Amino acid sequence: xxxxxxxxxxxxxxxxxxxxxxxxxxxxxxxxxxxxxxxxxxxxxxxxxxxxxxxxxxxxxxxxxxxxxxxxxxxxxxxxxxxxxxxxxxxxxxxxxxxxxxxxxxxxxxxxxxxxxxxxxxxxxxxxxxxxxxxxxxxxxxxxxxxxxxxxxxxxxxxxxxxxxxxxxxxxxxxxxxxxxxxxxxxxxxxxxxxxxxxxxxxxxxxxxxxxxxxxxxxxxxxxxxxxxxxxxxxxxxxxxxxxxxxxxxxxxxxxxxxxxxxxxxxxxxxxxxxxxxxxxxxxxxxxxxxxxxxxxxxxxxxxxxxxxxxxxxxxxxxxxxxxxxxxxxxxxxxxxxxxxxxxxxxxxxxxxxxxxxxxxxxxxxxxxxxxxxxxxxxxxxxxxxxxxxxxxxxxxxxxxxxxxxxxxxxxxxxxxxxxxxxxxxx
Numbered sequence: 001x002x003x004x005x006x007x008x009x010x011x012x013x014x015x016x017x018x019x020x021x022x023x024x025x026x027x028x029x030x031x032x033x034x035x036x037x038x039x040x041x042x043x044x045x046x047x048x049x050x051x052x053x054x055x056x057x058x059x060x061x062x063x064x065x066x067x068x069x070x071x072x073x074x075x076x077x078x079x080x081x082x083x084x085x086x087x088x089x090x091x092x093x094x095x096x097x098x099x100x101x102x103x104x105x106x107x108x109x110x111x112x113x114x115x116x117x118x119x120x121x122x123x124x125x126x127x128x129x130x131x132x133x134x135x136x137x138x139x140x141x142x143x144x145x146x147x148x149x150x151x152x153x154x155x156x157x158x159x160x161x162x163x164x165x166x167x168x169x170x171x172x173x174x175x176x177x178x179x180x181x182x183x184x185x186x187x188x189x190x191x192x193x194x195x196x197x198x199x200x201x202x203x204x205x206x207x208x209x210x211x212x213x214x215x216x217x218x219x220x221x222x223x224x225x226x227x228x229x230x231x232x233x234x235x236x237x238x239x240x241x242x243x244x245x246x247x248x249x250x251x252x253x254x255x256x257x258x259x260x261x262x263x264x265x266x267x268x269x270x271x272x273x274x275x276x277x278x279x280x281x282x283x284x285x286x287x288x289x290x291x292x293x294x295x296x297x298x299x300x301x302x303x304x305x306x307x308x309x310x311x312x313x314x315x316x317x318x319x320x321x322x323x324x325x326x327x328x329x330x331x332x333x334x335x336x337x338x339x340x341x342x343x344x345x346x347x348x349x350x351x352x353x354x355x356x357x358x359x360x361x362x363x364x365x366x367x368x369x370x371x372x373x374x375x376x377x378x379x380x381x382x383x384x385x386x387x388x389x390x391x392x393x394x395x396x397x398x399x400x401x402x403x404x405x406x407x408x409x410x411x412x413x414x415x416x417x418x419x420x421x422x423x424x425x426x427x
Contacts, residue, residue: 006359007168007178008032009154009191013055013126014318014335015184016133020068021343023146027350030147030176031137032168037150043131047079051125052212052295054081054236054254056223056329058121061336065132069139073132074124081123081237085222123223123237123254157181157194162361165313180346180359181314187304189320195311202303202379206231207264208326209257211296212238213279216288218250223329226283231258233282234329253287255279256326258301268298301325303379309372310364317342322375334375342367 006022008015011033019031038046057065065071074080137148149170156169165179183191192199215235224235238252245252257279259267267275276290304323309316318335349363357363 005178006180008182010185018339023142033150034153046127054123055332058333061333070132070136073135079128079239081239083221083223087224090227183316183320187319198307200305204301206301207261209298211255212294213290214292233257309368324379341370
């Protein structure tokens with residue numbers, strides 16, 4: 001077995017990004033994915049369909065994907081929708097916040113702009129990111145340091161002591177020893193459960209309806225979010241993928257519509273046209289009528305946080321460690337920040353110890369102290385915003401007036417708005 005070996009369980013976006021980052025730094029790493037590996041033909045079949053889901057990648061996440069060589073594949077695919085503006089408003093109030101390049105909101109033509117808009121981030125479908133990572137995982141410059149095991153589940157993991165680390169058993173009987181075990185296996189993390197790490201959960205009693213819509217008006221590189229009494233409604237730009245899209249660009253959006261659970265489950269049973277009309281009305285026809293609607297799905301909303309991100313020779317990243325409300329679209333971005341901080345801490349301690357420390361308890365505790373308070377703040381902030389707008393107290397007239405006035409006053413403080421935009425970009 002190679003020296004300073006790292007084993008990552010879960011090859012989703014966060015796990016694969018960590019594996020590539022370590023391999024680029026010439027640190028031997030094995031990545032285990034329970035899903036069977038797709039070939040290029042299978043990937044193209046997946047990518048031929050428009051996905052209603054989209055990740056709002058911050059500039060920090062994009063820079064990390066550039067660093068590991070995956071963003072170049074995404075850019076080449078042209079399956080991304082960059083955004084340079086964010087618009088947040090209340091349907092029945094005067095409060096509105098506009099981040100980024102304010103010119104062009106509500107205009108039909110952006111040709112009057114004399115400067116290049118500042119990019120805040122990019123909306124990318126999950127499969128597009130995963131395909132780019134899959135391509136990168138198979139390139140020669142990382143192959144000497146990266147081993148990918150696909151189509152096999154981990155069935156057991158035993159801690160052998162601080163010096164040896166973990167022994168992991170796969171469903172085919174293969175045993176792998178590792179100094180550092182990384183759980184990147186999602187909200188229901190097997191690694192977290194086997195390590196005996198508990199989780200704190202907050203059920204919002206809300207359900208999100210997700211779909212793709214084609215709107216009457218173009219999105220103009222703007223991510224929009226309406227703060228409604230029933231929950232948030234996000235309208236996020238989608239990439240144009242067909243020839244018809246490219247002839248009439250910027251008319252497809254990804255929708256995440258948060259509603260009380262019973263209301264959402266009842267609505268999802270209605271005809272597509274009925275749902276489309278309800279969506280257009282809920283957005284106050286911000287982008288006009290909805291011409292088409294595709295891929296309607298729903299999922300319950302809950303926040304969760306692992307009681308600890310680390311144990312001896314073990315660390316949790318991404319959704320295995322934390323999950324937040326989707327109202328700000330920051331779930332994946334928080335996981336990508338986990339990767340960045342963990343890699344920096346591992347490399348720092350490895351270098352200063354002349355190559356003797358890898359995944360030590362001290363290193364992992366430094367990572368936890370950096371990431372857990374920040375993620376907790378984000379989780380509670382998103383919960384508070386959801387409660388402020390969609391909770392019963394938020395519907396009281398005095399609270400509405402204070403909220404409206406607060407949003408109006410903040411919108412007039414340009415330095416503060418620029419700070420918010422910078423925070424949203426993650427850089």
